[in-house]
Amino acid sequence: xxxxxxxxxxLALAALPAAVVLATLALPAQAQxxxxxxxxxxSAFNPEAKLGFxxxxxxxxxxxxxxxxxxxxxxxxxxWRPRGAFGFRISDRQALVGNYYDYRRDETWNYGGTVxxxxxxxxxxxxxxxxxxxxxxxxxxxxxxLNYEYSVVKNDSFQWGxxxxxxxxxxxxxxxxxxxxxxxxxxxxxxxxWKRDGFSPGLHTRLTWIPAERWTVGLEAQYLDxxxxxxxDERGHFERGGLIVEYMVTERFGIxxxxxxxxxxxxxxxxxxxxxxDGVAAGPYPYEGKLTGDLKVHGPMAGVTFRF
Numbered sequence: 001x002x003x004x005x006x007x008x009x010x011l012a013l014a015a016l017p018a019a020v021v022l023a024t025l026a027l028p029a030q031a032q033x034x035x036x037x038x039x040x041x042x043s044a045f046n047p048e049a050k051l052g053f054x055x056x057x058x059x060x061x062x063x064x065x066x067x068x069x070x071x072x073x074x075x076x077x078x079x080w081r082p083r084g085a086f087g088f089r090i091s092d093r094q095a096l097v098g099n100y101y102d103y104r105r106d107e108t109w110n111y112g113g114t115v116x117x118x119x120x121x122x123x124x125x126x127x128x129x130x131x132x133x134x135x136x137x138x139x140x141x142x143x144x145x146l147n148y149e150y151s152v153v154k155n156d157s158f159q160w161g162x163x164x165x166x167x168x169x170x171x172x173x174x175x176x177x178x179x180x181x182x183x184x185x186x187x188x189x190x191x192x193x194w195k196r197d198g199f200s201p202g203l204h205t206r207l208t209w210i211p212a213e214r215w216t217v218g219l220e221a222q223y224l225d226x227x228x229x230x231x232x233d234e235r236g237h238f239e240r241g242g243l244i245v246e247y248m249v250t251e252r253f254g255i256x257x258x259x260x261x262x263x264x265x266x267x268x269x270x271x272x273x274x275x276x277x278d279g280v281a282a283g284p285y286p287y288e289g290k291l292t293g294d295l296k297v298h299g300p301m302a303g304v305t306f307r308f
Contacts, residue, residue, distance in 0.1 A: 036307040037089050041244075043303030045083035045260060047103055049076045050296045051139065057270075057289020068289075076105045076139070083260070083301050093151040097163065097206065099222075101260065102142035103297050108134065137175030141264070141295065143238075144168045145222060147204040157211070163204035167224055169238070170197040171264075200229020202238075214254075216246040226266065236266035246305055254305035261298035267291065 056069040084100040147165030154160075172195040202224035209217045222240040226232040244258035271288035 038308045039087040040306045041085045041246075041256060041303055042306075043083035043085075043256070043258075043301045045081045045101060045299060045301040046078050047081065047260070047297045047299035048078050049103060049105065049139075049298075050074070050294075051076070052294040052296075053291065054294075055289055055291040057287055059285050059287040078299065079105055083303070093154055095149045095151075095161065097147045097149050097161075097165075097204065098145065099220075100142075100144045101262075102140070104138070104140040106136075106138045108136050133177055133179040135175050135177045137173065137177075139295075140170075140172045141297070142170045143262075145202060145204070147202070147222075149204060149206060157209065159206075159208040161204075161206045161208075163206070165202055165204055167200050167202045167222070167229070167238075168197070169200065169232075171195065171232075196232050198230040198232070200224050200226065202228075214248045216244075216248075218242075218244045218246070218258075220244075232266065234266040234268040236264065238265075239263045244301075248305070248307070252307050254307070255303070256305050257300070257302040259298070259300050261296075263297070264295045266293045 050073055052071070052073040054069075054071040056067065058065050058067050060066075081102055081104065082100075084098075086098045088096045090096065145165055145167040147163040149161040149163035151159050151161045172193075174193045176191050202222055205221050207219040211217065220240075220242045222238070224238045226234060226236045226238070240260075240262035242258060242260045244256050246254055246256035248254035267290060269288070269290050271286070273284050273286050
């Protein structure tokens with residue numbers, strides 16, 4: 001009976017082709033392995049982000065039922081943010097690897113509104129206008145991880161490690177929203193604040209190639225499922241990948257540049273009841289559905305390296 005893939009196996013299998021290629025290239029490099037016990041990288045990260053919301057659901061008047069759906073994406077500008085990473089070598093093949101990064105941005109998003117076809121609900125078959133809205137908000141996301149890593153492959157020029165660790169995440173969203181009025185709904189203004197934080201176990205893999213004495217090329221990936229920890233009630237997962245190229249100016253000091261990407265995808269079920277304004281003989285209309293949020297953050301980074 002075939003085994004179903006797990007996130008750990010998927011992460012390892014995804015890294016395997018790159019490991020084979022880099023190991024092949026590393027054989028003739030004749031680069032000298034570094035014997036540093038501690039590595040610290042301090043960087044500036046310049047990300048842009050896309051925040052997407054999609055969902056579907058049903059609404060009923062107790063007799064008839066209609067379905068609805070939406071899919072909206074909001075982009076944000078760039079802003080420099082701090083980024084840090086460190087590695088501590090325990091033994092020849094064992095290490096502790098840590099990462100910290102965050103994203104924070106104030107933005108204004110405009111939603112153009114839509115039309116909900118109610119079908120036969122209420123016996124009228126008329127459409128309902130969903131009003132346009134303006135949202136002024138702040139989105140922040142910070143994440144720190146510590147992973148134990150064991151090098152499955154290691155030689156003078158190449159290293160491939162797999163690891164397990166713990167991740168602390170903090171997410172916060174704050175928004176002031178104002179919507180236009182329609183024939184059935186008065187203009188609205190709402191303030192919403194949402195914050196979650198907590199810990200979760202995660203998976204980790206890292207490839208390191210030393211093509212020449214002063215140069216290092218690294219690839220790193222992380223994965224966690226929100227159901228593994230306690231910082232979110234919503235279902236979802238976090239993925240992160242990074243590429244870095246480093247040049248050591250001296251034995252202890254270097255510079256680096258690279259590209260980082262991460263994604264947080266969450267989904268949750270919801271339900272409620274919509275009520276018509278006073279004086280309108282309609283409803284109430286119970287509704288329920290599923291909402292999915294997708295945050296993608298990516299951008300270049302650069303900084304300095306210290307080796308001891």
